[in-house]
Amino acid sequence: MQMITLDFETYYAPKYSLTKLTTMEYVNHDLFKVWGVGIKINHEDTEWYGEDDVEDAIREIDWEDAALICHNTMFDAYILTQHYNATPRRYYDTAAMSRGLFPGQSARLKDCVVRAFPNDATMRKGEELSSAKSVYTLDPDLEKAIAGYCIQDVDLTYALFNRYLQEMPTSELDLINMTCKMFVEPKIKIDRERLTKYHEQEFTKAEKTIAAAGIDRKVLSSNQQFAEHICKMGLVPPTKISPTTGKEIPALGKNDKAFTQMQNMYPQFQHIWDARIAIKSRLTETRSKRFLDAAWNDDWLPVPLRYYAAHTGRFGGTDKLNMQNLPRGSELRKCIVAPDDQLLFVADLSNIEARMLAWLAGETDLLEQFRNGEDIYSNLASEIYGRPINKTDDPVERFVGKVAVLGLGYGMGHRKFKDTLAAGAMGPAVNFSDAEAKKVVDAYRAVYPRIPTLWHKLEDLLKQTMHQDNHGNVYGPLTVASHALELPNKMSLKYHNLRYGSDGMVYDGRGSKIEYTYGGRITENVIQALSRIVVTDSMLRLNRANIGDVVLTVHDEIIISGSTNNADGTMQFIIDDMCIPPVWARDIPLNAEGGYDKSYSK
Numbered sequence: 001m002q003m004i005t006l007d008f009e010t011y012y013a014p015k016y017s018l019t020k021l022t023t024m025e026y027v028n029h030d031l032f033k034v035w036g037v038g039i040k041i042n043h044e045d046t047e048w049y050g051e052d053d054v055e056d057a058i059r060e061i062d063w064e065d066a067a068l069i070c071h072n073t074m075f076d077a078y079i080l081t082q083h084y085n086a087t088p089r090r091y092y093d094t095a096a097m098s099r100g101l102f103p104g105q106s107a108r109l110k111d112c113v114v115r116a117f118p119n120d121a122t123m124r125k126g127e128e129l130s131s132a133k134s135v136y137t138l139d140p141d142l143e144k145a146i147a148g149y150c151i152q153d154v155d156l157t158y159a160l161f162n163r164y165l166q167e168m169p170t171s172e173l174d175l176i177n178m179t180c181k182m183f184v185e186p187k188i189k190i191d192r193e194r195l196t197k198y199h200e201q202e203f204t205k206a207e208k209t210i211a212a213a214g215i216d217r218k219v220l221s222s223n224q225q226f227a228e229h230i231c232k233m234g235l236v237p238p239t240k241i242s243p244t245t246g247k248e249i250p251a252l253g254k255n256d257k258a259f260t261q262m263q264n265m266y267p268q269f270q271h272i273w274d275a276r277i278a279i280k281s282r283l284t285e286t287r288s289k290r291f292l293d294a295a296w297n298d299d300w301l302p303v304p305l306r307y308y309a310a311h312t313g314r315f316g317g318t319d320k321l322n323m324q325n326l327p328r329g330s331e332l333r334k335c336i337v338a339p340d341d342q343l344l345f346v347a348d349l350s351n352i353e354a355r356m357l358a359w360l361a362g363e364t365d366l367l368e369q370f371r372n373g374e375d376i377y378s379n380l381a382s383e384i385y386g387r388p389i390n391k392t393d394d395p396v397e398r399f400v401g402k403v404a405v406l407g408l409g410y411g412m413g414h415r416k417f418k419d420t421l422a423a424g425a426m427g428p429a430v431n432f433s434d435a436e437a438k439k440v441v442d443a444y445r446a447v448y449p450r451i452p453t454l455w456h457k458l459e460d461l462l463k464q465t466m467h468q469d470n471h472g473n474v475y476g477p478l479t480v481a482s483h484a485l486e487l488p489n490k491m492s493l494k495y496h497n498l499r500y501g502s503d504g505m506v507y508d509g510r511g512s513k514i515e516y517t518y519g520g521r522i523t524e525n526v527i528q529a530l531s532r533i534v535v536t537d538s539m540l541r542l543n544r545a546n547i548g549d550v551v552l553t554v555h556d557e558i559i560i561s562g563s564t565n566n567a568d569g570t571m572q573f574i575i576d577d578m579c580i581p582p583v584w585a586r587d588i589p590l591n592a593e594g595g596y597d598k599s600y601s602k
Contacts, residue, residue: 001089004061005040005069005158008079009150013134018075022319024294024302027078034079035138038150046154048147051138058084071095071109071157073176074304077184091180092173094157097164099308100172103494104510113156116163123159126152169490174540175307178550179315182303187549187561188336188344189299190291191599195335199288206278206285213275220279223250233269238262254281257423287332290320301336303552311509312528313491313536315553324554328602336600338561345548345567346602347574347594348557351376352531357409359588360476360527361454371589377402384443399427404444409527411455411520414438455519461485462505462522466498477530477584483507485526488584489533493525531556534590538578547573552600559600567596 011033012018018026026032037054040046041061049057063086070076073093080086098107102115110125117123128149132142210217219225227237227250238258240251251258254277263273295301303323309316317324326333338344351370358366369376381389381401389397403426407417418437421430432440445452457475464470464480471480479486484494495507495517509515517525539558543550547570548562558578562570571594578592595602 002062002066003042003069004066004088005046005154005161006076006080007038007070007150007153007157008076009035009037009129009146010079011035011136022290022294022321023075023078023304024319027075027082031136033136034083035132035146036143036150038147038154040154040158046151046158048151050143050147055084058086061086063088065089067092069094069157069161071112071153071160073180074183077180078302081184087185091177091184092161093176093180093307094160094164096176096179096307097168097173098160099306100176100313100491101164101167102496103308103311103313104508105496106511109153109156109160112160116160123156125156171489171537171540172491175536178539178543179305179307182305182551184302186300186302187339187551188301188303188559188600189339190295190301191335191337192292192295192299195288195292195332198331198335199285199292202282202285202288206282209271209278210275213272215272215275217279220276223252226250226252226276233272235262235266252276284332287321288335291332291335294319294321305553310528312493312525313532314528314555323552326554326600333600333602337598341564342548342561343564343567343596343598344551344600345560345562345571345574345594345596346557346600347571347578347592348555349531349535349578350591350593351405352534352556352590353527354405354409355588355590356527356531356534356585357451357454357523358448359585360530361448361450363448363450366448367587367589370591373591377405380405380444380447383447384440396428396430400430400440402426404440408441408444409451410524411452411518412441414441417441455523458522458526459505459519462495462498462517465495478526487529487533488582489537491529493529530585534582535578537582538580541577541580542574545573545577557602571596 011031016026016029016031021029034051034054036048036050037057038046038048039057047057058080066088067090068077068080068088069092071093072095073091077088077091080088094112095107095109098105098112105111105115113123113125126149128145132138132146135142138146210220213220215229219229230237238251238256238261239248240256240258241247242249253259263270291301304317304319304321305323306316306318309318315324354376355367355370358370366376369379375391378389378391378394378398378401381394381397384401384404385397389401391398400421403417403421406426407420412420414434414437417440418432418434420426421432421437423429461475461478461480462485464473465483465485468482471482473480477488481492483496483498484492486492498505498507500506501514501516503516505517506514507517535553535556535558539550539553542558542560548560550558551561552559558574560574575592575594579590581588581590
């Protein structure tokens, strides 16, 4: 393949930029204009092509036999595919590669080159672009400056690519390619009629709720004015301490416990509480509108996923769609559909983190329960309550067991466990005393003693990364490296500038924010990273299997668009593949479940 490194330079202004608009909104806007493009073919010198020459330069390239290299490829490839109908054979993205190799650190080109070439002053990003802000048509002198700026960016991107390529596993490059394709070559659509109807319903419902309160919208919107209105109602508004300023502020958010308590204490004012929540949180209405705006005229839906959004390698949402957060059974999911004559096959790994935790900790009894298909939530609840618990007769007790299995594996204490139950975030709200919560936590640690032991082992393992003599030490699938734990796929959990602070181990997180870590949190990082590898390995295998296209992944879920022919066989093939254990954990018992439909209904 030809290696094409490319960078578009486009018109932008204070209110028309990627900081204000999504990629789709920006590129499809009436103001969108390409000033020019810098193109490097293989190792050749980078050439600048001005506005009038861009299309000819792009058409001269055989894109069917070309790989595209950009820094933030989703942007440049979106322009390339949408405005020039050019579809490369493969996509690379140095910004994504940077996020994978340096998780938590800045992936801006400006910062990447400083990190990669710290002692080479010639390898620095220019600032000329700022001089062209709000200039719709470049004059010759300004175009010359922008051309030089663009050529430098292309050369820096190419240099970064070759540097990163030495460290990046092929499997991760394949994931970056897949992620880019989901966005610029989407394989799922929206049901525009249904989505439009849903948006209108949500808008109408919110407006009626707000009107029913009989209170000015500005009062409902303002924390201070709404607090004053509560005082006029003869009530005392709840408060909390601001984590930013340290000062007392109104606690009137839908997730503020004090506000929830006030609503429960004064149900006669429920229409007012509902109006406050409706005006402050119009998420469903906003999200449905964003999906409508993001979809192309022929209803294809670009899927913007952020590769290596998390320290552990998990994907994240981006471009304001956040497709990692689509509630199961929601109408929004049902408005996402397969193309004509295709179905959406949806499968997810069951309890992958709990299984991985049990495997790494060596909790053989728990692994055997998973292997036998037992109800592990009821089993633990039986230990907690000292009597047999089952799903049918003891739903609350089993739910406590479920929250314990899913929540206590990373060192959660009894007070947080108590708050988790009371919040009802994982199911029905359950109120426990401190003593009752502590009893559950103690029971969990007694039943699964190797899990607390794992917390201490992994904390010690991370401490070893600070001393060169320990580098190369192995624990299970993990290898000690410099301030990092190397994963079995050759990526790493990195703890930048790891050191001891007054409260224990700390490292520099995103934006150099100080992050504290400890055994339970390190265990969570490790388990999530290992679980992610199981999911992504299956994604890559399934994408090569010619049963359809992987169109989306949501946490431990894989979504594939495939033929309606032999749908049951396709579904079983997907589930069987997801249950293949990795070579570094051949004895882990995996399980998956799924279904298929015309829409993303699961």
